[in-house]
Amino acid sequence: MKTLITAALGAALALSATTAFxxxxxxxxxxxxxxxxxxxxxxxxxxxxxxxxxxxxxxxxxxxxxxxxxxxxxxxxxxxxxxxxxxxxxxxxxxxxxxxxxxxxxxxxxxxxxxxxxxxxxxxxxDGQGFMVRKSLKVASALELGGASVCVQQGTTTELNLADYFRANKLELKPVVFATSDDTFKAYDAGRCDAFTTDASGLYSERLRASKPDDHIVLPEIISKExxxxxxxxxxxxxxxxxxxxxxxxxxxxxxxxxxxxxxxxxxxxxxxxxxxxxxxxxxxxxxxxxxxxxxxxxxxxxxxxxxxxxxxxxxxxxxxxxxxxxxxxxxxxxxxxxxx
Amino acid sequence: MTATTDFGGSPIPRGDQPVRFVRADTVAASPPPSSEVGPIAWIRHHLFTGPLNIFLTVVIAALALWLLPGLIRFLFIDAVWSGKDREACIITEARPVVGACWAFVAERAGYFTYGSYPIPQRWRVDTFFVLLGLGVVWLLSMRLPRKDLAALYFFVGLPIISYVLLVGVPALGLPYVETTLWGGILVSIVCSAVGMVVSLPLGILLALGRRSSMPAARLFSVTFIEFVRGVPLITVLFMASVMLPLFVPSYLQPDKLLRALIGIALFASAYMAEVVRAGLQALPKGQYEGAMALGLPYGLMMRLVVLPQALKITIPNIVNTFIGLFKDTTLVVVVGIFDFLKAIEAARIDPRWAAPTVSTTGYVYAAIFYFICCYLMSRYARDVEARLAKADKR
Missing domain, CATH: 3.40.190.10 (Periplasmic binding protein-like II)
Structure with a gap:
């Protein structure tokens, strides 16, 4: 058995070596x-x-x-x-x-x-992570989002960046997390949170999916480098x-x-x-x-x-x-x- | 009973005049009480027999009443049936409620069916669908003759014809079509068809191997079956598509779709082997002994006596495995193959169709497609079961 394994390993190595070559x-x-x-x-x-x-x-x-x-x-x-x-x-x-x-x-x-x-x-x-909010919220900058609930996808760097940004700017954060990006945006569109965050390019494509796209604006701040x-x-x-x-x-x-x-x-x-x-x-x-x-x-x-x-x-x-x-x-x-x- | 009795006369017969007490004709049955017939009785007998039944009926009726109107409104009444892009399905002042966006499904129907298969060549896919449909009907319908030819067509002829049609042979005037361009329903059907066509014969061989008295065959079959059944399909697909290229030089690498197909086929074979083995074990021992007593060698015993009976009783289970396999093919998406579900997924994020209900509509379409396919399969299995039950009673 041992010789067999050795032979198989040798063959695999030789094969990968020829590949590399x-x-x-x-x-x-x-x-x-x-x-x-x-x-x-x-x-x-x-x-x-x-x-x-x-x-x-x-x-x-x-x-x-x-x-x-x-x-x-x-x-x-x-x-x-x-x-x-x-x-x-x-x-x-x-x-x-x-x-x-x-x-x-x-x-x-x-x-x-x-x-x-x-x-x-x-x-x-x-690219870089940005925020989208409702126009009716009358927010012009991400720095005014203190205490706001933010819809974010779970387990992504987006979630970590969000926490970092709020902590660095001493803002109070109420994250509302979802498993998929689709759920996250649907929840925001249904009014579950005040703001929605993902990569800026994604914000624009998600906004088109909103029930009333014109009611939402993308804030100017980009909080991460992508x-x-x-x-x-x-x-x-x-x-x-x-x-x-x-x-x-x-x-x-x-x-x-x-x-x-x-x-x-x-x-x-x-x-x-x-x-x-x-x-x-x-x-x-x-x-x-x-x-x-x-x-x-x-x-x-x-x-x-x-x-x-x-x-x-x-x-x-x-x-x-x-x-x-x-x-x-x-x-x-x-x-x-x-x-x- | 309304038989007449002669009160005036004596019951003892006098002279040789026989007294007739026996009615010559049968009495017509009186109609059942009105409480036992008609729709009301049916409802009472089937829906309201006891407290539990009444409770369940009420709950289910309430659920239906609660769900159905909304569903019908979403799917039909508020639905958008025609349009060119997202403008058709977005919410406007004039149309505050938008239901399913069927316009999206209609515009992308070609993509959902063929993927990126070149448009001038799509007739080849259509031909494949037709040939496959014919094969399935011929093989499964009881009324059609020559099942041996049907099996030959389905398991040997069709795979070759399909390969020539779909992949293409430039010498025959069919340009070569890369499998990276395949997608949609085509890929879903190809994956499940290959899985089914390969897994049945391979599964039978493995099942026979597992019950064989030859240790080498048995060891191989047991190892293969247990190993494959112990690993999730996703892992098999990842191994086939991510690990294989690391060890094999690029010019020896099989095509990406082929790798997934091999993975699916081997995976399905292991499950099929266990289903067939169940059938082999369900046969009474007397069948084996009888065949052996007739002096049949192993091959003939299996072919003439054991397998026909064993396969017959496992048909419902085989179909069940096929249904599972058909739905499992959606997993090929993890290795970047665009099956039907992934095609919908890719289309629904297109900004040209970004509207609130587009995603939902896409998924509803997928659900309908999978439901119809799986329901037809399970319907067939039930018919076979009913027929077998009748045969057993005889």
Whole structure:
């Protein structure tokens, strides 16, 4: 029996060693090119970020970024295979190579980066916990919520953040907890609590579900930091660069005013920044293993960051989330791309 | 009785003239007392026989009166039947009460049925549903002939045809469709159908193995059955979808849906084995002994004598296991597969349809679907049971 176990263990180890070897031998970019499509770990359902529409096509801000990466490599937004991942199996799927990139509203935290063998490439959405209250309550700031009852989902970081915030500001808190996010909001809508708290992006989508959406406002305070961004496996810097710069290219395009509509005209522009972005000058695409018009293709198919934002979560969508922290740095936000040069 | 008696005459017969006391025709039965017939009597006999019955009747009637009007108002009277997006189902000044939002179900019906299956290819799924329906009816209906052909079609032909249809063979002009695009009712049906088709033969083999006198076969069957029954389905699915990729190189990894299907099939087989074993043990020993006395070898004894009887008496239990399996398939959602319930879940959070009653409507739709499927299955099991009871009485 003992020898049998040893043999089985040995076989398993040898197998996993060959797996690791096979993964090391080939870079992710080459593997993706060889497969002919990108495998993107996506959210199984989050309004505005990753959601199938009536025809079953995936849409959302995270989904757009996946498609943009596919465009950068293949010049074709359909060459993506979306692998919906639950919160439990998302990191394993990335580590095991089941997906090439994980764009699944994952929060960039230190422990995830240092101990899970993955690397965040940037932030495509700055989220944070916020509050929603009834207008009739006449509250303009979260600091006036002392003594208010707050509906919150049980056992989440949201609950902990809430307690921390109230304690730090010496406010009296009456939390009313529920097991699921659906129950939590239903209770708030039915008048069980004065305020409702979850991530700000969630507040906007939940508000649409209220029986009278216009009776509720989202307070300006954001009490936690939730930088959401794509993650890749550690150890493949070329791939890390590629995913990182696809996002930066879209932000740069917005900054330079290059849109889906005017990208062909802009290609003739004399602005050196635009020339470098769209590949009419320099060999920036080649240095990443792509064609030089990689960024042109991205904007041509998917638009710039601002367009993608408006289409999926902003004014062009039912969510109508304000740009806020996600505005360009030139407009008071945090979206800042290093220069392409 | 109203038989006439001759008071004037003597009871002793005189001469050879026989006295007739016997009536030639039967007397018509008089109608039962009016208190024993009609709807009122029926109600009294069935609903109000004693204090306990009266109490239960009143409670249930009160419950129905309390629930039904609200339910009917929500599902039909206040319901919204048509519309393009959330505007149809939100609460406005003109429409302060909104019931079920059927417009949402109607708009997403395609997604609920096929998931992301490419629209031009959806006829293939429809064909699959039809072929599956035909197979089920042929196999289960008593009136249709050639059950041997039906079984061959259902357990061998149909799986192959379904694979060709759903996955696609480019050489036959059917483009390849990734299983990641499958979803909705299609996935629920595929999961349960594969579970049922695989688990029945595998379960029979395991049950025979468990009762076999060969130690190796018995040990294997017992270990497998007890191990699988000792682990929740969720764990099996997680093992299949999270652990497997860590040990197997990516090019050897089976497809995500296939992994879940294997997990479900093995899981269902263990339960099926125990159901079949119950049937094998319920047979009188004389059946085995009789078959052996005729000199039948093991295989023939099982095929001709034991299994037909054992399976017949376990049909209600087999169907019961299938009902459980059908509902268990909703668990595939934990490994990111979009079954019917998950498809509803994904659609209901779409902001395009964000309205107060959309979630509830989605879940009601799911409940109706599952209820109809499970009720049909249990109805069938009851019919079989009734038929078997009749056969036993004979």
């Amino acid at each position: 096979a993964q090391q031998k080939q870079s992710t970019l080459d593997a993706v090119k060889q497969k002919g499509f990108l495998q993107c770990g996506s959210n199984p359902g989050l309004a505005g970020f990753g959601l199938p529409d009536a025809q079953g096509n995936w849409t959302g801000l995270d989904v757009d970024l996946c498609r943009s990466i596919a465009v950068a490599i293949f010049n074709d937004p359909t060459k993506v295979k979306f692998v919906p991942l639950s919160a439990k199996d998302r990191f394993t799927a990335l580590q095991s190579g089941e997906v090439d990139v994980l764009i699944r509203n994952g929060t960039w935290t230190m422990s995830r980066e240092t101990s899970l063998g993955l690397e965040f490439t940037g932030v495509n959405y700055y 930088p959401l961004g794509p993650a890749v496996r550690k150890g493949d810097d070329q791939w890390l660069d590629l995913v990182k710069w696809v996002h930066f290219a879209q932000v740069t395009a917005e900054e330079l005013g290059v849109t889906k509509a005017n990208v062909d005209q802009m290609r003739k522009s004399e602005n050196p920044d635009v020339k470098r972005l769209l590949g009419t000058e320099g060999k920036f695409g080649e240095s990443m293993g792509l064609s030089n018009d990689w960024a042109y293709n991205i904007v041509k198919h998917m638009g710039n960051y601002g367009e993608s934002f408006e289409r999926n979560v902003g004014a062009g969508s039912p969510l109508k989330i304000a740009r806020g922290l996600n505005a360009l740095w030139t407009k008071g936000g945090l979206q800042y791309a290093p220069p392409i040069r």
